[in-house]
Every structure is written in structure tokens, then in C-alpha cells.
Amino acid sequence: MFGSLATPRCGAGRGRRPTPRYQPGRFDPSVLARLLQIACYFLIAYLSGIRDSEVRHLRTGSTRALLDGAGRRYRWTITSLAFKGEHDPAGTPATWIIGVPAARAVTVLERLQPPGAELRFEVLHHRLRARPGAPATS
Numbered sequence: 001m002f003g004s005l006a007t008p009r010c011g012a013g014r015g016r017r018p019t020p021r022y023q024p025g026r027f028d029p030s031v032l033a034r035l036l037q038i039a040c041y042f043l044i045a046y047l048s049g050i051r052d053s054e055v056r057h058l059r060t061g062s063t064r065a066l067l068d069g070a071g072r073r074y075r076w077t078i079t080s081l082a083f084k085g086e087h088d089p090a091g092t093p094a095t096w097i098i099g100v101p102a103a104r105a106v107t108v109l110e111r112l113q114p115p116g117a118e119l120r121f122e123v124l125h126h127r128l129r130a131r132p133g134a135p136a137t138s
Contacts, residue, residue: 037109
């Protein structure tokens with residue numbers, strides 16, 4: 001998956017200046033959007049302790065902020081389907097307490113998906129631009 005994201009070498013040799021790792025305009029926005037989606041997956045999975053199958057079943061509106069008496073957010077929850085130890089192969093609704101970084105990652109995922117997308121980890125439908133000389137894809 002990441003083999004197509006080759007970056008130039010950074011080392012300088014034989015009197016040449018070092019090449020920067022990131023060159024503006026080098027990556028297609030659809031590739032960057034996919035990398036952002038992958039980063040959100042890792043943040044949510046690592047920071048919440050939710051298993052892979054449970055993260056992949058996150059739906060729209062799955063996060064909720066709990067408010068204290070003064071109206072300040074003090075706790076965030078996320079709801080998905082739990083599969084481990086459950087007798088129903090379709091999963092059972094479950095809720096986990098998450099922190100602010102995981103809640104922000106879910107918000108980013110919601111902004112990446114087109115309107116009407118039910119799952120947070122659906123395939124992104126950003127238009128791909130073809131490289132010069134490569135066949136066009138969409």
C-alpha cells in the first residue's frame with residue numbers, strides 16, 4: 001500500500017544539497033486523504049482500545065460528549081458493534097469511553113466521508129488524478 005508513496009532520498013552526497021522529504025504538490029489529494037483516514041484508524045484503535053472489527057463498524061453519529069453541570073464537556077463516548085464473546089454474529093451494540101484525540105479523529109473521519117456515508121471507514125470517493133503517461137482512473 002505504501003510502496004507507491006516513494007519519497008526522495010534526504011541525504012546529500014558529492015556536493016549536492018539535501019532533498020527535502022516533502023515537496024508541495026508531490027502527492028495527490030486522494031492519496032493524502034487515504035493516509036489521513038489510515039492515521040485516524042490508528043489513533044482511534046490505539047487510544048480507545050477498540051478492536052479492529054469494532055473500529056470498522058463505526059457509524060455516523062457514533063461519538064457523544066457528556067456535559068457537566070456547567071455545560072462543559074468532560075467525557076466522550078463512542079458506540080459501535082462488539083463481536084468478541086458475543087453470541088450474535090452480527091455484533092452487539094457497545095459503548096466505550098474515549099479521550100479528546102480519539103473523538104477528534106472520528107470528527108476528521110466524518111469530514112472526509114461524503115454526505116450520506118453510513119460507515120466511517122468506507123472507501124473514499126475522491127477523484128484520482130492520473131500521473132503523466134498513466135491511464136486515467138476515477
